[in-house]
Amino acid sequence: xxxxxxxxxxxxxxxxxxxxxxxxxxxxxxxxxxxxxxxxxxxxxxxxxxxxxxxxxxxxxxxxxxxxxxxxxxxxxxxxxxxxxxxxxxxx
Amino acid sequence: xxxxxxxxxxxxxxxxxxxxxxxxxxxxxxxxxxxxxxxxxxxxxxxxxxxxxxxxxxxxxxxxxxxxxxxxxxxxxxxxxxxxxxxxxxxxxxxxxxxxxxxxxxxxxxxxxxxxxxxxxxxxxxxxxxxxxxxxxxxxxxxxxxxxxxxxxxxxxxxxxxxxxxxxxxxxxxxxxxxxxxxxxxxxxxxxxxxxxxxxxxxxxxxxxxxxxxxxxxxxxxxxxxxxxxxxxxxxxxxxxxxxxxxxxxxxxxxxxxxxxxxxxxxxxxxxxxxxxxxxxxxxxxxxxxxxxxxxxxxxxxxxxxxxxxxxxxx
Numbered sequence: 001x002x003x004x005x006x007x008x009x010x011x012x013x014x015x016x017x018x019x020x021x022x023x024x025x026x027x028x029x030x031x032x033x034x035x036x037x038x039x040x041x042x043x044x045x046x047x048x049x050x051x052x053x054x055x056x057x058x059x060x061x062x063x064x065x066x067x068x069x070x071x072x073x074x075x076x077x078x079x080x081x082x083x084x085x086x087x088x089x090x091x092x
Numbered sequence: 093x094x095x096x097x098x099x100x101x102x103x104x105x106x107x108x109x110x111x112x113x114x115x116x117x118x119x120x121x122x123x124x125x126x127x128x129x130x131x132x133x134x135x136x137x138x139x140x141x142x143x144x145x146x147x148x149x150x151x152x153x154x155x156x157x158x159x160x161x162x163x164x165x166x167x168x169x170x171x172x173x174x175x176x177x178x179x180x181x182x183x184x185x186x187x188x189x190x191x192x193x194x195x196x197x198x199x200x201x202x203x204x205x206x207x208x209x210x211x212x213x214x215x216x217x218x219x220x221x222x223x224x225x226x227x228x229x230x231x232x233x234x235x236x237x238x239x240x241x242x243x244x245x246x247x248x249x250x251x252x253x254x255x256x257x258x259x260x261x262x263x264x265x266x267x268x269x270x271x272x273x274x275x276x277x278x279x280x281x282x283x284x285x286x287x288x289x290x291x292x293x294x295x296x297x298x299x300x301x302x303x304x305x306x307x308x309x310x311x312x313x314x315x316x317x318x319x320x321x322x323x324x325x326x327x328x329x330x331x332x333x334x335x336x337x338x339x340x341x342x343x344x345x346x347x348x349x350x351x352x353x354x355x356x357x358x359x360x361x362x363x364x365x366x367x368x369x370x371x372x373x374x375x376x377x378x379x380x381x382x383x384x385x386x387x388x389x390x391x392x393x394x395x396x397x398x399x400x401x402x403x404x405x406x407x
Contacts, residue, residue, distance in 0.1 A: 008368045011250070074372035 001060040003067065004030055005077040007047035013067065014051070020063045022055040023092055034076065048076075054084055054092050100205055101393060103295040107302015108389070112309065119300045127297040132260055134286040134293070135201060136267020137279070139219020143268065144275040146216040154341040155351065159221045162334060162355045163228035167193040170326065171236050178318045180378075186237035187367040187374035188319075191383040192326060193229020194359030195222060197260060198301060201294055202392045203353040206400070207346050214346025223264050225354050227255055230363050237371040251370060260362055301388070308385030315381045323386030327356035331399040339406035348407060352399035357391055358383035 001022075003013060010027060017025050030048040053060075064079050071077050086092060110117040146152070167189040174185035200222050207214055234251075255261070271279065279287075312320060334355025338348030360383040367374060 006368070008365055012369070071372075 001053050001055065001063065001079070001081050003051045003077065003079050004032070005049060005051075005071070006075055007049050009071065009075060009077075010049050010051075016066055016070075017051070017053050017063055020066065021059045022053045022063065025051055025053040027051045034078070054086060056092075057081075098206070098209065100202060100291065100295045100298055104298040104302040104305075104389070104392060107299040107304075108306045108309075109302075110299075111303040111306025117303065119303070124297075124300050127293055127300070129259070129263060130286075130293055131201060131290075131297060132197065132263035133267045134290050135197065135204075135219060135222070136264040137271040137282070137286050138267075138290070139217075139222070139264075140268040140271020141274070141276050141279050142216030142218075142271075143220060144216075144272045151215070151342070152217045152220060155215070155217070155221060155338065155343055155347070156224055158337040158341040158351065159224045159354070160228055162330075162337060162351075163193055163225045164232050166330060166355070167229055167232040167236055171233075173326070174322065178322060181374075183237055183371045183374035184378050186233055187371045188322075188379045188382055189236060190230050190233020190367055191358045191360065191363045191379050192330070192387075193233055194227070194363040195225045195229075195354045196357040196359055196383075196388060196391070197222065197264070197361075198294075198297070199353060199357040199388065199391050199396075200350070202298075203350055203396050203399075205291055205294060206396050207349060210400075212346045212349070212400075213344065214350055215344060218347060218350045219264070219268060221351060222354060223261065223268065226261055226264075226359070226362055230255065230359070230366050233363070234366065234370050237367075237374070251366065254369075255362065255366060258362060258365070298392075305385060305389055308381050311377050311381045312385060315378055319378065319382050320386055323358075323382045324390050327358075327387050327391055327395055328398065331356035331395065332402050335399060335402040336406055338403065345400075345403055345407045348403035349396075349400045352403055353391065353396055356387075356395055356399060358387045360384040360388065 005013065007029075014025060014027070028050050030050040032048065053063075055063075060081050064081065067077065067079060109115075167186075170189035170192045171185050174180045174188055175182070178185070180188070204214075204218075331352040334352035335348050337355075338351035341351075343351060360380065363383070364376070364380060367379060368376060
């Protein structure tokens with residue numbers, strides 16, 4: 001599952017991801033442009049993050065639903081889910 | 093003219109030009125972060141050392157009360173003006189009001205640099221006033237925004253954590269304490285880095301601020317003439333109030349100039365982050381353009397000399 005959103009939300013999204021039972025996540029800085037204009041990351045408030053987490057399908061859907069309900073209305077946020085094949089299934 | 097021939101201001105203008113002319117100049121993010129941390133520590137440290145030299149701590153009481161009073165009064169006044177005259181939506185008006193209630197550390201630093209150049213003395217505790225004024229305005233702004241909010245519970249815990257343990261307050265207070273404890277006698281070894289290089293680092297930082305400001309200038313047309321007028325007239329009005337209260341609280345000419353500048357300045361770091369998460373329905377373009385695109389350049393180029401003049405009227 002991948003979430004691209006505003007940097008200010010990082011701590012809150014990480015908390016949600018853990019709360020719903022994902023075991024780990026990866027955050028990277030991101031730049032881009034979309035319906036809410038250009039997010040150039042040229043300064044603190046326009047920083048974007050891309051958070052990825054590998055988890056069970058239902059966990060991902062629960063996280064996605066929570067994020068949708070909480071943040072979609074007022075924040076720049078893109079969520080997408082994709083199938084992945086992991087080499088060490090016991091880790092997740 | 094003399095104010096314009098200040099390297100710090102000219103670097104800002106240079107940054108605005110670079111941004112406006114779409115030069116590929118862009119400071120690395122890590123440098124921006126480093127410079128902002130440096131400036132916060134340096135301002136705190138300098139304030140701490142000066143605080144240690146203040147003979148009577150009682151002198152701080154009246155100015156501190158004035159500072160808090162200004163911080164909590166600005167948001168409701170600004171909110172009323174934005175709602176009644178500007179016809180802004182409640183969340184937008186509240187978010188902009190919170191920005192003007194809080195203060196801009198960089199504007200403060202430019203005011204200090206301005207007074208240093210004129211060799212006008214100011215009280216050793218002015219940095220303490222800066223710290224005092226950071227949070228109340230934001231808190232009152234959040235309160236106003238939440239009063240009529242339709243739904244949702246506000247998580248106070250994480251918000252307080254971000255406000256009080258955020259980078260700017262933490263480093264300012266940390267520097268203040270270190271400077272105070274160490275005192276002027278033992279500050280020697282770090283003096284070249286934190287005091288002597290301060291103006292140069294500030295100039296460098298303002299180059300970056302100029303670029304960021306230039307990117308906001310494009311939004312000026314979108315926010316409307318009312319906000320442009322608000323962003324320039326409101327600081328003058330607040331500066332006058334700050335100068336008057338400063339004089340009443342017994343501050344010197346320099347100190348009253350600083351208090352006037354703090355009153356007139358608008359936050360664009362602490363308040364912006366707090367508003368984005370507590371009042372998410374407010375449009376960030378409005379409050380960022382007002383505080384960073386209009387009031388910030390207005391204050392550092394034209395405002396500070398005017399506040400100095402205003403303070404001289406009362407003293």
